[in-house]
Amino acid sequence: MKITLPSLDQLPEAAERFIDTAQLVQHPGRVFAFYGKMGVGKTTFIKALCTALDVEDVVNSPTFSIVNEYESPRL
Structure with a gap:
C-alpha cells in the first residue's frame, strides 16, 4: 500500500x-513492516497511526529497533 500526502x-x-484499508480493527493480530530511507517520515506516520488507535505508550522510532509493539484499546 502506498499513501502519498501533499501536506502533513x-x-x-x-x-x-x-487502519480502514488494512482492516486493523477487524483483524487485530496483523503485523506490518514499515521500511524506507532515513528521514522519509516512518516515525511521523507511526506516531499518527498510534494516535489514531488511541495508543498511550511512548512511540519510538522504528529505524533502530527490531520490533516495536504498541497496545491499543481500539484493537
Whole structure:
C-alpha cells in the first residue's frame, strides 16, 4: 500500500485510511513492516497511526529497533 500526502495536515486522515484499508480493527493480530530511507517520515506516520488507535505508550522510532509493539484499546 502506498499513501502519498501533499501536506502533513493530512496525516491523521492518512492514518485512518491505513487502519480502514488494512482492516486493523477487524483483524487485530496483523503485523506490518514499515521500511524506507532515513528521514522519509516512518516515525511521523507511526506516531499518527498510534494516535489514531488511541495508543498511550511512548512511540519510538522504528529505524533502530527490531520490533516495536504498541497496545491499543481500539484493537
